[in-house]
Amino acid sequence: MKRLLASLSCVLLFACSSDKNLAGASTVETENACIINVVNINSKPAANVVARIRPLWYVEGVSSNSAVTQNNIQDATLEVAADSLGNIVMDSINFDKGYIEIIDGNSGVFQAIASSDLKKNKLTTMQMEELGSVTGKAALPEGTDYAWVQIYGTDKIVKTNKDGEFTLDSLPPASYQIRAILPDEQATIGEASITISAGEKSDIQALAKPTLENEQLEQWAHVRTIPLDSTISDWMKPIAETTVVFVRLNETNFDFSEAMDNGNDIRFTDQSGNRLAFKRAFWNSTTPDTPQSAEFQIRIDGSSSVENLEMYWGKTAALDASASNDIWASLPDSLVKAIHSITLIDFENQKLESAFDYGDGPREWYFHPQDTNVTTTPSSENIQDAFESSKERGGYVFHWKSTSKTRGKWSMIGSRVSRVPSSLEGIDSIAFYAKGKGELGFAVEVLNEPTGKTKYVDYLDSTWKRFCFTPSDFVEGDGEFGNMGWDFVKPRVTTFTIWIVDESEMWIDDVILYGVNRDNFN
Template sequence: MRASKWFLTAAIPLLGLWGCDSSQAKGPGSETTNGIVATVISDGMVASYAGVTLHKADFISNDTTGTVVVPNYETDSLGGFTLEDLDTGKYRLSIALGGKLHSEEISYSGNTLDLGEITLEAPGTVSGTFADGNGETLTSWIGVYGLDILVRTDSEGNFTLSGLPAGELKIFALSEDRKSVVADTNLTVKTSKTCSWIHTDLADRSSSSAEDPGSSSSPEESKSSSSAESSSSSELSSSSSKEFVSMVFEDFEDSVSFAAKNWYFSADTAAQINYPTLLSNYWDAVVDNSDRNGHVFSGYFSTEPGGYVIFGTRISTEGIDMSDLDSVTFYAKGSGNLRFALERWESTSSDNLKAWTKDLPLTSSWTRFSVSPTDFQLPEDDTLSTGWESVKKTVTRVHFFATSGQEISLDDITVYGLTF
């Protein structure tokens, strides 16, 4: 697999790329008549010996190790580099050091291109699901044009691309045999945030082919194939695919955003909050979790039979029309059971409305839950639920009810089908 990757990289005529060891690029002060020049900064200091990679903009990786940037060069002790003897064309330049990175698409015309100072930033994440028009999940390989990462969807069509550089990226999906591009889309990745790509109604793209991992084609053939593939994919993705609008409602990474939502953690008369208490800052319960590679909310409580606690927020005073809702997903762990609810609720109102799920069992391991409108209970099945049809046009609150346990932990609450 590694040999195939280096064969693909060889399609880019860069000096010093042969072999698996990175080469130190010349500093920006070096004399050159042809190249890309920059100085890299990280945490306010020069980024000495940062890894640097340059791929053609339409490069498709064959590396399935999950590595985002496999460096071919490194900066010098002053954080500078110069990449020389390049063909004209569009490239993606990527730089990484100590968990931070930068990537951008550049057009090189043959003259020296001085990019000035480049600042490395914390990465972001793209997650999503691949399915056909009937909702059947598909096995696929997901990657980013110009980067080294390539991951496989799981048995439910879900995928996660972690550690991606912030900025505009073009995500693609390959068929299971990795011989054809079946979809692609442009996404904006934000530092320390998760964005989503939900894709259905896949078109037949047999005319768009990624390089066969076992291919013996020449570098010139590889480049022309990739170029045709990128063009064909762009045309088809806009006309033959269905992309869902989505928003990461809460990922617990930003204290300002968390505070603006006024999250609360409360208990009924048959339950007690153990942590965080009403007198503490609820952000105190947002903690780092290595299993989730970031921050999560973890609340602790005790209940008597029939008691419950609520973790929730008011999203509107007048009510939001959520008729276009496709689903809400979130990760949860803990003990006891959880119910997810969308409500029109005010403590003094006589016409409160609620749509909530059946009990969702929590375990000590993180589980991804997906709730669609059909998962909300009907009034005839649960007297405490007025049903989705009653509340969908005037939703004011998002609630997580926890019962018969001692812990509720949540992460990455994502809404599909609408934004608000």
């Protein structure tokens, strides 16, 4: 994300004072407005100075070619000019908390400002003081020539030298939060809290390495409340004491331009601000001609009383807070299987149909040869004969033979599992049990235009074997016979097919997808 785009949806109006006879007040109408009286170092009114008010999360932007650019976050900076008596009158502000900055010549003031403070119905005085400066050093990664150093709540940004050294000057006395980021805005390499004294030059030595524990979520531009119930489908209820819930984003419910290109800035807390462990299953915001989408898996511990999730986004150069598979640690296997896998088909009802209800009923599977050159036993007209009871598998399996007059011909079972294309980018693996002889294949397809598929190919053994493969095991896309590869197929899957080729025979059972659940098909 090269620039944050503000989504400041609410304007807070402050009814701060109804007294028109405040000392030093201007002739400006002050009914239902707040007044800040700014005075110079000599305690005289700071006439006509300009105050710039920015949210806590504001930092000046950096372009992709490492040149300083104006951060054009809509409505992020409010500019208000003082009158001849140094009075600044405000009747609205576009954010809850921020900073007010006033610089005039060699003096200035920088203070935190909040809507709650402005509502105290008081006349506030701000004293200008002599400006100060600070020097420091950021540890540059090997091969990096420089970094940018930014100050939150200001438009100040400086470029380090090749040794990571920098100077920030013309700073009003105050406490500041600063950070150093790489030129592409994808990573923060140092941060610090600094205090500037009037007329003095400080040295903070080296910036500290950023950590997730020291993050301040007030520095994120956007937050959304997500009721926990909205993340839990009816088929998942009743939920376990400790479980994992899913948040899925797409172009209709999320503006991906407001987040980092890789989704590193996403965070989740409960309604009380307690951090929640989560895993970013996938994030797709930049692939050309592919719908933007993402999925997050959030762990909810049984000891907590979570009612709402708070999702934060909108911070450049954020650390990656996505956890590993630890979010599933210690959960019962039965729970993980129930909410994080799908049995596509298990043949137990001796019907060629899906093993679960998609919400509007199970999906039918089909069985047919490629063309008249292929003969199957049983035939597609006698499909019921293909269901066999297996002691080894402890239930019913599907069994057929395939013969062909010419080489390279196949017979198959398959199903259009989704009426509309579905994103299955979060798939961890696909598994099934099979035995027999000959070559087998498994394809994931898109039958909506533009069509294409990706495929996995292996060979059958005479004894039962568990075949398990991940997306990296699919044949690389080469365009031959519609093989476009996994990256082409994964955001809009419609169909699964399983086939055997030439003189082959296969028994198959329990086709399972891991890393997704039935909501991925809705």
